[in-house]
Amino acid sequence: MRRLSFFLFYTLASYCFFLVASPVTGDKRDVDIGVVLDMGSIMGKTIKQYLDIGIADFYKVHPNLNTRVVLRVKDSGNDSVGAASAALYLMKNLEVQAILGPQKPSQASFVIDLGTKAHVPIVSFTVNTPNFSPTKTPYFIRTGSNDKFQVDALAAIVENFGWKSVSLIAEDTEYKTGLIPYLDDAFQSVDARIGSRSMISPSADGIEITNELYKLKTMQTRVFVVHMLPPLSYRFFKKVRSVGMMTEGYVWIITEALSDLLTTTIEYPSNSKNFIGVLGVKTHVNTSEDIRFNKKGKYQLNDVDGLRAYDTAQAIAAAVETVRGGNLNQFDHRLNSSNTDPFSTLGLSKNGPRLREAILATKFESMAAGGTFHLKDGELPPPTRFEIINLLPDGWKKLGFWDKEDGLKLNASHDIIWPGDSKKQPKGWQIPTDGKFLRVGIPVKGGFFEFVDATNPQHMTGYCIDIFEAAIKSLPYSVQYEYTADNSSQTPGSYDDLVEQVKKKRFDAAVGDVTIIAKRSKTIDFTLPFTESGVSMLVPVKKDGGIANGWIFLKPLSKGLWLGTLAFFFLTGFTVWFIEHRMNTDFRGNRVQQMGTIFYFAFSTMVFAHKENVVSNFSKFVIIIWMFVVLILTSSYTASLTSMLTVEQLKPTLTDVRELVKNNDSVGYQDGSFVRELLIDQLKFKKTQLRAYKTSDEYFQALTNGSRNGGVSAIFDEIPYIRMFLKDRCKEFTMVGKTYKTDGFGFMFPKHSPLVSDISNAVLNVTQGEEMKRIERKWFGENSWCPVESSSIYDSNKLQFESFWGLFLITGLVSLLSMISFFSKFLYVNSEHLKTSIAAEKSLWGKVSTSMKRFDDKEEEEEEGSSRQMFMNHQMLQNMSAVDTSRDDTPQSATPSGYASHSPPPITSERFFHSSIELIRFK
Template identity: 55%
Template sequence: MMADLGSRLFQRSDALASFTTRWRARFARDNPALPLAGPTIYQLWAYDATWAVALAVQKAGKLDRSFTGPPRSSNISNDLAQLGVSRSGPKFLNSILGAQFRGLAGDFKLVDGQLQSSAFEIVNVVGKGGGRTVGFWSPTAKITKTLNNGSDSGLKTVIWPGDLKEVPKGWEIPTNGKKLKIGVPIKDGFNQFVDVKTDKDTGRVTVTGYCIDVFEAVIKALPYSVTYEYMPFPDDSYDVLVSQVYYQVFDAVVGDTTIIANRSLYVDFTLPYTESGVSMIVPVKEDKSKNTWIFLKPLTTDLWLASLAFFFFTGFVVWVIEHRINMEFRGPPSQQMGTIFYFAFSTLVFAHKERLESNLSRFAVIIWVFVVLILTSSYTASLTSMLTVQQLQPAVTDLSELIKNGDHIGYQDGSFVLGLLKQQLKFEENKLKNYSSLDEYAEALALGSKNGGVAAMFDEIPYLKLFLSEHCQDYTMVGRTYKTDGFGFVFPRGSPLVSDVSRAILNVTEGDIMAEIEKKWFGDQTTCPSDTSSVTSSSLNFRSFGGLFLITGFPYRRKSKNGLGTMILKISVLTLSRITPPVLTMGARLTAIILSEMLQRPRLM
C-alpha cells in the first residue's frame, strides 16, 4: 500500500506481550510445519470472552444447577430445542452483561449486548515501511493526537499518495497515475492573459496570467483532485495549438483561446469565462473649438440676433415712455439714438445711470434685467463648459467608411480575427496588418493608415478593453460587435472533464473570485470618457429663452392709445413664432420703426 490511512484496535500491554510469546511458542510446538503467526484480533476477542464467562460465574456465586424441561411443541425439529433451560440463566446473563475488565484486546465492556472498543489507533501506511501512528479514537475523547488527551484534538501530519500533505479530494476519472499535460501559448504581447517565463539558470518554466489564475481557481472548485503540468507551446497560431489536443500531444489547452465553430469539430470546449465579441477601436480627434471666436459659440446665431434685437427693442420702449417726461431722454435725434443704445447695453452689466420717471418704464427695465441676468448666467456656464470640456469625436464611425477609403486595418497576430476580416467583412488581404502587443496597437493607430499605420484595430473585446484601460483618452470603441463565444478551455472530444470544469467555471464566475482575478490583472477598468460616441457641450438656442422674450414684450401691450403697445406685442410674437426666420430682417425692420418714430415726433429741447 502507498500512503493509505487505516485504523486498528489499540492493544499494547504487558499482558498481551506475555500472551503473544506463549501463543507463538505453543503454536510452533503444535504446528511445526506452518509459518509462525501471532494471535489475530478475533482470537484475542475469543480469549477475552472466555474470561468474561469465567468472571461472571465467579461473580454469580452459587448457582442452581437444575433445568426446566423444554417447551412442549409439535414443531420441534432439532436437538437444540430439546435442551432444558437453566434456572440460574437470568442471574448468569446479568453477570456477563455487567462484566468489565482490562482484556488482551483492550477494555472489555458490553453495551446493549455489543462489545465496545476502548480505543482505535489511526495508522498512516506509507510504502512498504509499515505504518506510522497519526492519532487515536476513543469513545470519550474522540480523535486526538495522543491517547486519552482530549485537549490535543486532530491528527498528526498525514502523508497522502504522491507524497502530498494536503488532503486529496478523491478522483473519479482514471489518469493512470499521470499528470495532465496542459498546453499554454507563448505570447509576445498581451502578457496579462498568459505569460510564460523560463529561468535561464535553472530552466524552470513559470506560467502566470489572467487565464492561468482562472484555470487554477476552476480546478480548485472541482469535487476531486486533478494533477497537471504546464507545457509551453511556441507556435503563434492558435489553430495549431488547439490541434495538438486532437493529436493527443496535450491533454488540454489553457489560454486566451476563443471558442469558434471550426475548432469545435476536433475538440471540446468548456463554457466561456470571458466576455464575447469582436469590435474595433479607432483614434479620436479633438474638436478645435478653442479659437478666436469661441466666445460666440455658446449661443446660436438666431439667439444672438434675437438678443441684440431685444436690446434695441427694450431701449426703444423705455425711450418711448420716458422722452416726454424725462429730460435725460431728450435732445437731437442722434443724441436720443445714442441714449437708447447706451441705456439698452448698460443693462447688460446693470450700470445704467439714467433715472426713470415712469413706473411703467421701471417695470419694463426690471423684467429686462431679469432676462439679462438669466441670459448672461447661461452664456457664462455654456462658455465655461466649452473652454474646459475636451471635444472628442471618433475619426471613423462605420466599417463601410474604412472600406470606401481603402484604409489599412490591424488585427492581433495569430488570431482568428484575420479570417473574420477576410471572409465575413470582405477586406482585401493587402489592407490587413498584424500586431502583437498593446504598444504596437497604439503606435500603428497613432501613425494612421496614410503614414504606414492603420485606421482601425479589430480584436476581441477583452483585448480592446485592456487597450482602452491604458489609452482611453486617445482611442474609442465604435461600430457593431460581431458575435463570438469568448475564451474557453480546450479538452479532447468526449472528455469527462468538460462538464465538470464547465460547472466549476459557473461557480467561479458567479462568485467574488472572478472579480478579484480581473482586478489583479486588469485593474479597475472604469468607464472612459472616450467610450461614448462624443463628449460635447451643445450651444444654447433661441427656443431656450423664448419665454423670457415673450414676458419682456407682453407688458407693453397697453402702453398708448396710438397702437404702440399693440405694435410692440406683435413684434414680440412675430419673433417668437419664427424660431428659424431671417431674424436679421426683423432687426432691420425694428430699427427702421425706431428711427421713423423719432423723426415723426417734435423735437423736445
C-alpha cells in the first residue's frame, strides 16, 4: 500500500516538476482543449486522471514542441442539460479548439450539434452507441469502441452452447436500443433469435424492475442478454437475485460496456454477490505496468475507458502540434453575425477543420488497443479480439477469446461458474414455473384410429401419441403436458385448422398423424419425422387363373445378365475345346462339328448332361468352377421365376395415373388430408373426380364398387395409411405406381419453440431403439406390412449382372489362365518343329497357317511321326556301324550260310560321334 501511494505521489510530482522545469520560450503556445465529464462520479475522476497522465507523458517524450495542450474541465453534473451547458460555455467563453467528452451517450446529442455548428471537433471515448455516426456528423470523432462491433462475439457465445432463443433486456434510451438491429442480425446468422425484448427506464424503481422480471420468469427462455450501464444495471441485478432468477438454469450475459466497468472499477466488490455466474464480453487490451492508478490505497486499476482517454489525450496533443501555425485559440464571430440562430454568437473555429483532419491522420502506438492508434471514417476500426469473462465472488476470470478470424476459443481447463454456483451448463429454457401444463392439441378424426384416437377426451390413444409420450420420457428433464382435442374445425380431422391453432399459440404443441409439408413449415416448426414418407396409389388386383404373359420366363434375369451369361457359356465351351481338341477324339471332326461341340458342351453343363469326357486337368478345373457358377445362376433364376409366377396371378387393375386422368375415373383420398391439393395441383385431376373418405372400410367399399358403380378406381394416400389398409387385404388390393415424396409425420410446435430441438433428438432415439418396435407391434401386429406393394415387382425381383460379377470374374480368370497355361506348354513342346516349319515359309500368312495347322493336329499323330523318325535314325546308325566294321583287317569266320558271323562292336563315344557326322552328311 505504501508503494502504491508513493508511486502516485512520484507520478504527480514528476508531472508538476516537468511543467515548472520545462523551458518556456516565446514560440511555445498554450492551446485550450475542453473536457466535459461527470466530475462527481468515480469514472469521471478516473478519466480526468488518465487525460492528465496522457498529456504529461506526451510532452515528456517530446519536450521541445511549440505547443502545449491545456485541458479546460467543465462538470456536466451527470445531466444532459448540464453537459450541453458546459460545452456551450467552453466554446463561447473559452473558445476551446476541441472538446473531449461527454461521458454518457445520453449527453452527447446536443454537444455534437454544437460542435458541428462551431466546427469544433467533439472527441469521445465513451459514447459507443451506433446511433452516433462519424460519417453523418463529421465533427464527431469516436476514439472508443462502437457497440455494434461486439455482436458477433455475443452471438458466438449463444451458438457455442446451442441456445436457440434469448431475451434482450436493454436500457430504455434511444442510445442503448440502437444496438438491437445489429443483435438481431448476429443471432439470426447462428440460427438463434431474440424471443422477447424488455426495455427498462434508467429511472425505473425497484417495483417496476421486479414486475418486468416476473414477466420474464413466466417465459420459457432462460438466456438473457443485458445491455445497460450503472447505476441502472446495479439496481437491476440486485432485483434479479431477489426474485430468484440468479439460480441454476438461468444464463446472464452482459455487453462490453458493463463488463469493462465491472472488471475495472471500485464498485464491483460491493455488488459482486449480485453478478456471480454472469458471462460477459470484454474489450481486449494490453495491460501496461506504466499505467497504474491507486485510489486511497484500496485497489489497483487498469481501466479500459481510462486507457482510451490516455490515447485520446496523446492524439489531441499530436494533432495540435501538427496545426501549430497562427493563433490556434481563435474563433471568427463575424461569419454568423447575420444569422438569426440563437447559437450564432458561437462563431466558427478557424482551426477546427484543420484540427479535425490532423486528429484523423494521427498514428501512434496505442496503449488501449495494443496496436496502432489509427482512425478510419472517424472512429477506430473494429477490434479483432474480445475477451469472454466469467464474474466470480472475488473478481473475474478470463474464459477465452472471440477472434474475428478463428471465432470463439474457450479454455477447456477453465470451469464456468453459472448462476446458483452451478457447473452444469444450462439448457437455456424450461417450462415456466407458473403451474401451467404444456397444452398439446390432438386432431379429431373419423377413421384410422390406430394412429390417433381422440373420441374419448379423458383417454386419448394411438400410435402417434405413444411415440410422443416415449419421446417425452426420454428427455433429460421433466415436462408436464395435457391433451386437448381440437374441436375448433368445421371439418373433423382438418390438419390445416390444427396448424393454425398452433401458429396462434392456442396450443403449445400438436400430436397426431400430421404430415410435414413446406406450406405448413412456413408458419410452425416440426420435429424430425417418425414415420416413412410418401404418397402412393392403392388399386384392386385382378385374379387371373393362368399366366397372362407368355414371355415371363425371360423376366427373372435382366438384359445385362442374359447377355453376360451367354457370353460366359461360349467362353467356357471354347476354353474346353481349346484344351481338349488336340488329344480328345470327342472334340475332333470338321470345323462345323467342332463348333457344334463347343456350343453343345457349354449349354449341356447347365443341366449337367454333357456326354463328352475330358482328359486334361486344365479342362477339368475349368468345368468344376463353371458348374459352381451354373448351380448358383439356376437356383437364383428358379427362385425369382417362382416369385414372379405367384405375383403374376395378382395383377393390378392399373398402374398409370395418366390412365385415370384420361378416362375421367373417380379417385379417392382421406378426408381433411393435404393429398387433395396434390391431386389437383400436381396430378391434374378435376375436382369432380375426387371423393373423400374417412375410414378404411369406406376405402374398401369404394374400391370394390369401382368408378363405374359409384366408387373409385384408385385411392391416393400416404404410405402408412396404405400399409395399414393392406395389412389384412393383400390378396385384394396393392400399392402401385410412383411414390410422391413427403417428409413423413412430425409433431408440431409454434415457431422458435425451444422444445423442437430436444423433442427431435428424443424422437430419433425412440425410432432407432426397441421402443419403436414395441409400439409398432402394439398397434399394427407382428406382420403389419403387406408383402405385395408395387407393380414394379418384376423389376424389383430381376437379377442384375452386378449381383454376379464376382462369380463371372472368377470363372473368366480361370478360363483365361487355363488357356494361357495350355498354350504355353504347347509352344514349349513344339518349339523346334515350329521353328523349322515357320522358317520354311516365306509369307506371313503361310507361317500363321503352318502354326495353326500344327496346333490343330492331334497329339497321337505327332507322337507317331516322332517315333518313326527316331527309329529310322537308329537304324541308320546301326548300318553305318556295320560298314565301318567290314573295313577291319581281322579275318572273319564263315557261317554255314555263307554270311560273316560276328557281333557288331560296341558303339563307343568316339564311334557315336563319327556316326552322327556321317548321318548328318547322309541327310
